[in-house]
Amino acid sequence: MAQDSPPTAHNQTLLLPCHECDLVCEVDLRQESGWLQCPRCRHPLMRQAQSDQLTPALAFTALILLGLSLLFPYIGFEKNGIERAMTVTDAAWELAVYHHPSLAVIVIATIIVIPALYLLSICWIHLSLSARRHLPGSLLLARWLPRMQPWMMADVFAIAALVSLVKIVAMAHIQLLSAFWTFSGYALLLLITVTRMNTVSLWQRLLGNLQQPAATRSGLTARSQGLIGCQRCGQLQTLGSHHCHRCHSSLHDRHPLTLQRVWALLITAILCCFPAHLFPIMTTTSLGQNEPSTIIAGVMLFIRHGDWPIALIIFTASVLVPFGKILALGWLCIASRRRDTLDMKNQMALYRITEWVGRWSMIDVFVVAIIVALFQMGNILTVTPGVGGVAFSAVVIFTMLAAHQFDPRLIWDQQQKLPPNTQPEHQP
């Protein structure tokens, strides 16, 4: 187990491969606290910190807030003398009741189960660091942290709740109950915890400094030196190795089938777009009359009511982002095989935006989940989920999987010459 003490004089620099462009960078551990960026693609390499007590404290507080959010009601409303309150778990439960268990599992996994496992893992790993020994499972959890990260959507759910309120405020008297505030606090702390996490720094503290293979040079790509960098802990090792000898994560050089896999996932997402937009995402039943609503019909309804900002949010998240993502990833697959397209930095910007915005498309699915949970008033007003929501969730999941499958190092493999400056840049 590595200690939190500063590095000694003989190991004050590290050679670290950039995960996104494969450049081997020389990192000076004596620099003040803050993020060190790759000089070529600006990917954050590692965060310098002598010790980190704040991240586990944030994670623990977020867990307490999540626990409170599950105990108390989330949103309440009153219509025609009938009062009703929903809890966070009702948003998933009612979907399961209406024969959409897959949607219920997606909602409960992305807003509660995966984030809770992530936060518990951080607490357990830091307990391990404090105890100065590897507690059972701590290394396994450290390997799983980056895999959980893209699938945590508590912040998307919190924004979806605000969108839902705008949608229903004209129909009923709304009350924000205690779990609304604790859940918002949990979503915010989860977001801050994620932005503070850096797996290279974490493994550095768990296992000590990286071993540098002999004759490794900074300023060249790992691949050009017959090496491969571990995406989790940053250890450089011989090309052809399948598992990192330091953290035991699987190693991936550019897989020959990467682009084919991305294309297959994109085509599946395109096929799911048809039922997602043709079938209703929800059906409103009022006094015996059914009114199915597709995604586009929902946007038009907001426009008719004059709620332009909300119409714009839903249209962007549900139409522009999924289609834009499919086009952007398709373009990147084509561009990564050609040298005369966009320059590398623009391609990287496109890739990072595509990866970042993907999960925000789930807003509309969460809005439906919240409205279904609230409007269960028998003959007066009942909202049921539609098959369009299931298909739309599939679009979001397949485009997210395609973005994760795409290897950004393919973009940089086209570049022959490297810039003279290969020192990581410091960002406080």
Ligand SMILES: [Zn+2]
């Ligand atoms: Zn880079």
Ligand SMILES: [Zn+2]
């Ligand atoms: Zn590793």
